[in-house]
Amino acid sequence: MVDIFTTPFTDEVARRALVAIVVLSFGSAPIGVFLMLRRMSLMGDAMSHAILPGVAVAFLLSGMNRVMMTIGGLVAGLVVAVLSGLMTRVTEMKEDASLAVFYLVSLALGVILVTSRGSSHELVEILFGDVQKIDAGALYFIAFNTTLTLCALAVIYRPLVMECVDPLFLRVAGQAGALAHLVFLAFVVVSLVSAYIALGTLLAVGMMILPAGIAQFWSRDISRIIPVAIVSAVISGYLGLVLSATAGVPAGPSVVLTAGAIYFLSMVIGPAGGLMHRFAPGRHLEA
Amino acid sequence: MAAQLQFRDVTLGYDRHPAVHHLSGEIAPGALLAVVGPNGAGKSTLFRGIVGILKPLAGSIALGNVSARDVAYLPQSAEIDRSFPISVFDFTGSGLWRSTGAFGGLGRREREKILEALAAVGLNGFESRAIGTLSGGQMQRMLFARVLLQDADVIVLDEPFNAIDARTSADLLALVQRWHTEKRTVLAALHDMDLVRANFPETLLLARTPVAWGPTREVLTSDNLLKARQMCEAFDDGAAACADTKPAQAA
Numbered sequence: 001m002v003d004i005f006t007t008p009f010t011d012e013v014a015r016r017a018l019v020a021i022v023v024l025s026f027g028s029a030p031i032g033v034f035l036m037l038r039r040m041s042l043m044g045d046a047m048s049h050a051i052l053p054g055v056a057v058a059f060l061l062s063g064m065n066r067v068m069m070t071i072g073g074l075v076a077g078l079v080v081a082v083l084s085g086l087m088t089r090v091t092e093m094k095e096d097a098s099l100a101v102f103y104l105v106s107l108a109l110g111v112i113l114v115t116s117r118g119s120s121h122e123l124v125e126i127l128f129g130d131v132q133k134i135d136a137g138a139l140y141f142i143a144f145n146t147t148l149t150l151c152a153l154a155v156i157y158r159p160l161v162m163e164c165v166d167p168l169f170l171r172v173a174g175q176a177g178a179l180a181h182l183v184f185l186a187f188v189v190v191s192l193v194s195a196y197i198a199l200g201t202l203l204a205v206g207m208m209i210l211p212a213g214i215a216q217f218w219s220r221d222i223s224r225i226i227p228v229a230i231v232s233a234v235i236s237g238y239l240g241l242v243l244s245a246t247a248g249v250p251a252g253p254s255v256v257l258t259a260g261a262i263y264f265l266s267m268v269i270g271p272a273g274g275l276m277h278r279f280a281p282g283r284h285l286e287a
Numbered sequence: 288m289a290a291q292l293q294f295r296d297v298t299l300g301y302d303r304h305p306a307v308h309h310l311s312g313e314i315a316p317g318a319l320l321a322v323v324g325p326n327g328a329g330k331s332t333l334f335r336g337i338v339g340i341l342k343p344l345a346g347s348i349a350l351g352n353v354s355a356r357d358v359a360y361l362p363q364s365a366e367i368d369r370s371f372p373i374s375v376f377d378f379t380g381s382g383l384w385r386s387t388g389a390f391g392g393l394g395r396r397e398r399e400k401i402l403e404a405l406a407a408v409g410l411n412g413f414e415s416r417a418i419g420t421l422s423g424g425q426m427q428r429m430l431f432a433r434v435l436l437q438d439a440d441v442i443v444l445d446e447p448f449n450a451i452d453a454r455t456s457a458d459l460l461a462l463v464q465r466w467h468t469e470k471r472t473v474l475a476a477l478h479d480m481d482l483v484r485a486n487f488p489e490t491l492l493l494a495r496t497p498v499a500w501g502p503t504r505e506v507l508t509s510d511n512l513l514k515a516r517q518m519c520e521a522f523d524d525g526a527a528a529c530a531d532t533k534p535a536q537a538a
Contacts (some may be wrong), residue, residue, distance in 0.1 A: 037371060155390070162381055165371040165418075172338045172360045173384045220372045220417045 008245030017251060018129040018140050018241055020198050024207055025233030027146035030153055031191045032208030032224050033215060034184060037222070038164050041212075043096060044205040046103035049190050052110030055126055055196075060117050070141065077189030079104060085182050129200030131241070131251040138197050144192040149187050151278040156180040161222065170241050199252040206256035207233055214263050217270025225237075236262055289351055290338065291316040291441060291472045297346035298529075299336040301331070305344065305529070306332040308496045316351070316440075317470040319463070321477050321487035321503065324515055328493045330476035334360065334443050337474070348443070357385065359439035361430055363446055369419045375429055376414040379405060382436025404432040409458060424455040431459050442466055444475040448482070460486060480507055494518035 035044045054076025058068040080102045087098040112195050125133075134142075153160075159180035162170045170177035177238050188208075195204035211233035215225045240255030247254070268275050290313035299307040307329035314320055322330045335341040338349055339355035350358070378391060380401050387393065393401075405411060408428040413421070421429060427447065434442060446465070448456040463485065465472050477483050482491060483503060490503040494515040500507040 001318060023346055103297075158381075158390070161371075161373065161377075162384075165373055165378065166367045166381070168340070168359075168362050168366045169381065169384075171340055172358065173356055216372075220419070221415075222372045225372060 004246055005242055008242055013132055013134075014241070014245065016134050017198070018238065020134045020139055021207075021237030021241060021255065022130065022234050023139075023143050023146050024195055025211070025230055025237055026196055027149035028191045028207040029211040029215075029229035030234040031149065031184075031188055031227050032205075032210075032212035033222070033229050034160060034164070035188065035208060036212040036216065037283060041209050042097070043099055044188060044192070044208050046099050047077060047081065047188055048196070048202065048204050049107040050099075050103045051077040051189065051192060051196065052126075053105075053106050053113060056110045056113035057123070059115060059182065067137070067141070070197065073193045074135070074189060075197065075209050076106065077192060079188055081185035081186055081189055082182065085185055089178065119227040125200070127200050128250065129196060129198050129203065129252050131198050131244075134198060142194045142197065144180070145190050148192055152183060152187050154181050160184055199255065202257050203252045206252075206259060207237075210256065210259035210263055211236065214259070214266045214270075217274050218273045219270055232259070232262055232266075290314060290349075291318070291348040291351045291353075292474075293351070295347050295349070296405045297336065297348055299332050299341055300344050301332075303344065303528075304526070306495060306530075309338065309491065310497050311346075312491075312497070312500055314472060314474070316472055317467070318358075318472050318489055319467045319487055320472075320474045321483040321490045322417045322474060322493060323453070323483060323490060323507070324493035324498075325518070327495075328358055328414040328515065328518070329495050330493055331363065333493065334362075334445050334474070334476065337441075340487070340499055343437055353440050357439055358441045358443055359434045361434055361442075361444045361447055363449070366433065367418075367426075369421075369426070371418070373411065373418055374415050375418055375419050375421070376401060376404070378418050379429055379432045379436065382433035385437065387467075400436060401432075402464075404435040405429075407435060424451050427459065428455065431462055435462070439471070441472045442474070444473070446476050446478065448479065456482075480512075483507065 007017055030184065032044070033144055035041055051073035054072035054074065055069045056072075057076075058070075058072030062068040064178070080099075084095065084098040084102050091098075114126060118279040156179075157171060157174040163177040163180055167177055167234065191208065192204045195207050199206060211229040212225075214232040215229035219225050219226045236259035237255050240258040241251055243253040243258060244251040271277055289536055292314040294310045294312050296308060297310045298305045300303070306327075306376050310333070322333065324330055332341065336343055337350070337361045340359050380397070382404070383391075383397055383400070387397065402411075403524070405414065410425065410428050410432060413425070413429075417428070418426070422424070431447075434444075447459060447463075451459070460482070463473055463475065465479070477487075484507060487503055489501065490506040491500045492498040492506050492511055495518055498515045499508075499511045
């Protein structure tokens, strides 16, 4: 019985996939928490489509070269993030609306670019990723991105929190808010690009949003929500890979599906707004 | 003595429509000024201009020896995301922004300061509560605690006693008076004329254009208040460019 949880990781490819997912959790989960708290959950989704044309251009220029495709995705994502961020600040357009415009255009462009040259097999690989294809280089790349993301978050943490809870205060106290916001958007893209190697462009957001959603059912203080999100991302990643190996299904979807299962479990038993605490809260207190 | 705040023919507004029209005048350091006027009179707009969120359409606002970021500004609290999971302690601590900045740590001295400020507004024991669990009055107390921590020379309070019960506003008013005795310059937008008459020596009556400005007793006459009420609230979309507008002065 216990073997089910260890045998999948006897060969090196599977172990590398596990390490990649665990490392990924440390960067993606905190980013996801902020996305969710800023009510930008769907924006992560939009952004993941926005990186597609960059990936596609790299694919056209250099074939299935992961490094080039990642750089392409990074450039495209940053351009969209910065442009839509600027558009929000300069015009009256709301962030979600301007982002929707950019990502729809990017997605259309990306699909046209990929299908103009590639096979449907390659399109699927770009859209859904492949954990089996993570080599040492990809692993270092993910680790590097995660380290960078964590450092950046540590630096912009306070302005970012204030920008979420009381943006006006920060606008009066200094210009840090706008800067923190742009840096944050940039690292949304960095995390998406690292996650996309493992999970593909479509499911990359799963490692961000689902752990963040899980954590919100467990605490009402951001300093606890973030660690809970990281732990649940690691658990989902591990169990997802076990599921993938045992049932012989693709790894990306099974990681996301596992996180989804934990999400619904948390929704029922979570102490911060979970269903059990809402409908069976116990007798009311004296004061 | 040099003025703490100086308005030079200031016009503030949105889409070229003035919300504050041709305001000139000075506020001395240590003044305790009430800004009164009907809804839509431009009180909040004026405050947004003072803290630099809104650029004047014409004229200029000089802040004397301080910069806009040294002004403690308490907006109408609707702009705060109360569902955000942050504790009362952490939120209040943001008042130390000027000294700690984005990265400065909170040492024991800072922690004590935050606890003192919370105690001064009667929120002892609330430190680890999430801000979403506070009542309206408690929220306002917490925001005052943050203003305390900001330790600013100029304090701008936008309708601080709205929807606040008598006891809470009395407590918070005591803080305002304490700031006045500490020679800080305090501006407050208010609707309660009795409260203004009893506590604020100086009043600016605003109805888009300034109606009267001076000692409260002379400003809050029934004639002046009537005049203020008669101003129209709606922007006129067909309004022509204001002929009276002088080119904006360099700050």
